[in-house]
Amino acid sequence: MEPMITLRGLGKTYSGNHTPSVDSVDLEVQPGEFLCLLGPSGCGKSTTLRMIAGLEHPSTGQIVVGGTVFDDVAGGQCVPAERRSLGLVFQNYALWPHLNVKENVGFAPRVQKLSKSERATLVDQALQTLAISELADRYPGELSGGQQQRVAIARTLAARPQVMLLDEPLSNLDARLRLEMRAEFQRLHRQTGNTMVFVTHDQFEAMTLATRIVVMDQGRIQQVGTPSEIYDSPANRFVAEFMGSPPMNIIELGNNQDADSWMKSRDSAATSLGIRPEDLEITRTPTPGKFSLPVTVSALLPTGGSWIIELTDGQQRYFATSQQRPALTEGQQVQAVAQKLHLFDASGQRRTNVEAVAA
DSSP: OOOSEEEEEEEEOOTTOSSOSEEEEEEEEOTTOEEEEEOSTTSSHHHHHHHHHTSSOOSEEEEEETTEEEEETTTTEEOOGGGSOEEEEESSOOOOTTSOHHHHHTHHHHHTTOOHHHHHHHHHHHHHHTTOGGGTTOOGGGSOHHHHHHHHHHHHHHTOOSEEEEESTTTTSOHHHHHHHHHHHHHHHHHHOOEEEEEESOHHHHHHHOSEEEEEETTEEEEEEOHHHHHHSOSBHHHHHHSSSSOOEEEETTSOHHHHHHHTTTOTTOOEEEEOGGGEEEESSOOTTBOEEEEEEEEEEEOSSSEEEEEEOSSOEEEEEESSOOOOOTTOEEEEEESEEEEEOTTSBEEEEEESBOO
């Protein structure tokens, strides 16, 4: 199957900058995929999306969408944004304040010069899909943030785009609305089968929405994979530490006698090891054959449905998580027993994942 979107050697360097904002990105997005571009602020994810949309011009590379070359820097080819037939949804909903919901949603079909009956059908379908038909006669100023976001998405759907591009569309919503809209996007994707490219800095958002995640940092792709692949087998320390809350515990070999002793002869190229908080089990005594650290409980942090346990060995802090109320007290001396380890070399690349047991 031919990819819906292909990026080849895509790069963007702004005038006056020596470091590219996007650097040699190669990526294929499959038809019907929900792909999330994920990374910290300034990593290049939004710039990549804006280049696909035609709102930014690449400095290098090629963009092909639906078999059509939209950008080819070497060949001097560029299709204007308005001719790309792509649906755009941004964190600023940009609704026309003087038009009601129905008129806002029908704006694109009207610009496309469709017949009145065709426009009415597309608008009605979009309103029904987003469950906002009862808001048709209201104006944006009469709507909540979540309702405005639904209108913005309905407006995009009514334009019949081959691809939907969404740039942090939930960042202006409160926590509860964000949760509701995540479920809405999942339902929308299942129902329409549209190809969606979604930009976010929120790893939880990416994990719950994406069929695949592209993790970016400093303009480069760090890893591409399913949510499970990204979380369970991070390609490098950046991905390992960026994904997860609380973040992965990292122990530098050479600075921790317990880790050094346990790792001796197992992987001579490993210079650090990582342990996910949920892979740390708190016990009273060491577990024979398992990698463990003698630590002191420094804090117990309830989060509602689970607990975060802060631990220290006197030099470094570690975090463990528990779904059950921990029978621990601050100041208590315990063992932090690892169930799984992630090993990294001096360049930060993943060596392997290993069961935290003796060889």
